[in-house]
Amino acid sequence: MPPTPWPSTALFANYAEAWQRAQMGRMLINSAIVALGVAAGKIAISLLSAFAIVYFDFRGKHVVFWMIFVTLMLPVPVRIVSTYQVVSVLGWVNTYWGLTVPLMASATGTFLFRQFFRTIPDSLAEAAQLDGAGPLRFLWTILLPLSKANMAALFVILFVYGWNDYLWPLMITNTPDMRTAVIGIEILVPRTSQLPEWNIAMAAAMMVLLPPVAVIVAMQRWFVKGLIETEK
């Protein structure tokens, strides 16, 4: 039978079947919590650490920065065993804390914000200082609004990254109700001994794919602006 460009009558049945069999609703919610949590946490932490590195002089500042930078070279799989151990000691295995907190520290985000802050003239901070603004007020009323585009760009990247992460959620969850969507699809992938139901697996993959696409489409304008705009 030749393939047709239009979906056949089985389209909605396939989606419904996939949705039910894999507890898709629950998994999408889990994925959303993890992706949003990781993205928001990473942005908050990297913003604050970049703020500290750029605007404060403290002993060992350069050492700290380079240590953060070096972690860029250590991908998650390299430190997964020790991270798992820490999470298990904290009793966070199979919880949202365990799924999100260990992924929040971000050298990439810190580096991105640091580079951006360095393009902002010092005099902007000095003028605020003269007007009587303390560091946190400066961060909140001046630096943060100026960083909007960067934050949006970083959010898109991190959301997609958090959504698609496979290894860590697989390690840290052990009940179906804590699984994220990317892991969930795996149950629907045909096994050799069974009749291959690719239609169901593909329908599930489509549903898992849609949220990140929606985020990218919705934030496209900000995303591009945040990555190309060198002006303050």
Added chain:
Amino acid sequence: MKIALSEVTKRFASTTAVDRISLEIADGELFTLLGPSGCGKTTLLRLIAGFAEVDAGEIRFGERRVERLPPYARNIGMVFQNYALWPHMTVRGNVTYGLRLRKLTGAEIARRLAAGLAKVNLTGLEDRYPGQLSGGQQQRVALARALVLNPDILLLDEPLSNLDAKIRVQVRGEIRALQQDLGITTVYVTHDQEEALSLSDRVAVMREGRVQQVATPKALYERPVNRFVADFVGTNNFIPGVVKERADGVAVVETALGALCARPGAPGPGAPCVLAVRPENVTLDGAGENVVAGRVRLASYLGNTLRYDVETAAGLVLKVDVGDPWQHEVLPAGHAVRVAFPASATLVLSHD
């Protein structure tokens, strides 16, 4: 409010950016720090503002010691070289930022905003963003922001260097008029000697962290104390020589151009020195105490003046300005001339 600096010193790693500077700036005075880049003028301003901490010395505003106070506690206003307006805030947001931090009432903030914008002729632009304003307008927003907090002292860090030449002259006049209106003690940093001469009450010329001379613009231009100041402020011809004798208000100096008469300075008989004479004081009519023969090498027509480079027999090139080129036929290169300059306009300066 008067400012007193006493033995103020600031070092960076291996260099002394500000080296034991003592200055008294009078109440209501517009005082300019002038010098080439790297002379320490901006560092000195930042020490006064409190953005950098002094390594030694005292800074007083009136009777109050301020050198250990943070910037906001010094009650100063400052205009930065790049204006430092916050790009995401409107003119209103920029100007009232400090007022809002001081928890003033809405009515008081509105009143001060209106008064501040009126001072700099920006009424009606409250809701514009800095990016929608011209450079001159941005500059005035920065000035308004500095003034609404009623500072005792106004600091200006090369405020005109990002403006076009024409606008610069106009804004320069506005700043001076506003400063005199408010009677606010102002410290102005620039590397532009014309700017410094035109708007200052007094000017301090700096070099390598030290003050070379503090004087009114007229005294600075006509009576520089050393070769550096004479060279940096305006244009000068320098003729090296040795003082032969000094008597009755005239010094005789032996130079490659012969013995020349000059107004005596610090170097005494037998001391090496340099004679300084400005191009506008040199004439081509051969009348004056000092007359030197030479040939025209280059004529540069500048509209309001005509400048000749005249090469003398000894190879020294003297710049000669003709103040009224309308009445003057340009001399061709190679033309023999007799340049002359009076002893009263020729200064004897120490070699540095």
